[in-house]
Amino acid sequence: HKLKALILTVGAIFMAFLMVNVTSQAARMDMVDVSNNNGYMSTAEYTSMRNEFGVKALTVKISEGTTFKDGYAASNIANGQAAGLYVNGYHFAHYKTRAQAIAEADFAGQAAKAAGLPVGAVLATDVESAEEQGILSQATNDRNNAAFMKEIQTFGYRADIYTSGSWAN
Numbered sequence: 001h002k003l004k005a006l007i008l009t010v011g012a013i014f015m016a017f018l019m020v021n022v023t024s025q026a027a028r029m030d031m032v033d034v035s036n037n038n039g040y041m042s043t044a045e046y047t048s049m050r051n052e053f054g055v056k057a058l059t060v061k062i063s064e065g066t067t068f069k070d071g072y073a074a075s076n077i078a079n080g081q082a083a084g085l086y087v088n089g090y091h092f093a094h095y096k097t098r099a100q101a102i103a104e105a106d107f108a109g110q111a112a113k114a115a116g117l118p119v120g121a122v123l124a125t126d127v128e129s130a131e132e133q134g135i136l137s138q139a140t141n142d143r144n145n146a147a148f149m150k151e152i153q154t155f156g157y158r159a160d161i162y163t164s165g166s167w168a169n
Contacts, residue, residue: 029053033090034080035061036070046083057086059162062123063111064092066103073115081118088122089115090162093148094132096140101125101148109155119156125149126162 032055034041049055058080061070070076073089080087091108095101105125112123125148127133133141149159 029055031055031057031059033059033061034072034076036072038072040072041076041079043079043082046080046085050083050085055085057088059088059090059122059124060115060117061126062089062091062115062117063104063108065094066100066107068092069111069114073111073117077116087117088124089117089157090124090126091148092126092129094129095144095148096132096136098144098147101144102151105148105151109152109157112157113155117157121157122160123152123155123157124160124162125152128163 032049046055046058058076060073060076060080062073063069077087077089089108089112091104091111093101093104095104108123108125117123125145127141127145133144136144145161149161152159
């Protein structure tokens with residue numbers, strides 16, 4: 001009986017440790033990323049995210065490369081703001097050179113203005129294209145990203161880099 005009680009106690013302690021560890025490692029849901037892939041998102045949907053899941057901020061896809069403008073960007077920005085969320089934007093990057101980075105930043109800045117992204121918001125470069133940036137050196141990517149971010153600031157936006165964890169590694 002003592003051995004059985006010891007095994008149960010150790011098992012309970014182990015399970016409690018796992019539960020605490022899992023809880024402390026849970027991903028925060030205070031920001032969501034939306035794009036044309038999500039389709040139209042209403043103010044009610046954003047309000048629900050805020051009230052039910054604690055979402056505080058939204059990052060909206062604005063553009064990609066030098067030809068794609070997200071057709072849902074304006075409604076996502078307006079509806080997110082109407083729901084009381086802090087709104088940022090991002091541009092999915094394809095640039096491989098400094099000149100391409102500047103051209104994409106100009107395209108993104110103009111698209112962001114047209115979609116209603118507020119001046120002072122972040123307009124990040126989403127850098128994770130294996131076909132373009134994945135084949136470049138870190139120094140080249142750093143130089144190109146710096147050029148994009150400097151150019152974005154000329155539109156009145158704060159600049160940042162947005163990427164996935166696997167890309168950062």
